[in-house]
Amino acid sequence: MAGDLTLYDSRGSPxxxxxxxxxxxxxxxxxxxxxxxxxxxxxxxxxxxLNPNGVVPTLAHGDRVxxxxxxxxxxxxxxxPEPPLYPRDPWMRAQAGLPIxxxxxxxxxxxxxxxxxxxxxxxxxxxxxx
Numbered sequence: 832m833a834g835d836l837t838l839y840d841s842r843g844s845p846x847x848x849x850x851x852x853x854x855x856x857x858x859x860x861x862x863x864x865x866x867x868x869x870x871x872x873x874x875x876x877x878x879x880x881l882n883p884n885g886v887v888p889t890l891a892h893g894d895r896v897x898x899x900x901x902x903x904x905x906x907x908x909x910x911x912p913e914p915p916l917y918p919r920d921p922w923m924r925a926q927a928g929l930p931i932x933x934x935x936x937x938x939x940x941x942x943x944x945x946x947x948x949x950x951x952x953x954x955x956x957x958x959x960x961x
């Protein structure tokens with residue numbers, strides 16, 4: 832099951848992007864299944880069986896299915912502990928979660944849409960400041 836990851840994704844989704852960033856940081860391979868939001872594919876019967884909220888992202892890990900990007904990223908950090916993305920101390924863990932929201936900043940979204948590679952944390956800060 833360790834390598835059996837499928838991400839139901841939409842390129843324009845900042846929440847799906849957050850999961851892709853974590854997968855890249857963890858060095859994990861995954862299969863992408865693009866969901867066409869313009870055709871309301873996320874509301875189709877087959878997709879609602881996976882994700883009753885009818886949104887992206889959804890992550891299938893073997894026969895386990897998760898949705899909600901924050902839940903997915905925490906799960907990935909627990910299941911694939913190296914490299915660790917979050918500290919184990921609860922206060923430090925909460926503080927560490929704050930920068931990940933920087934990827935939702937409009938400047939960072941534009942940068943990510945133009946570039947295939949994920950920016951480093953330092954690049955994200957520079958892009959937000961620009």
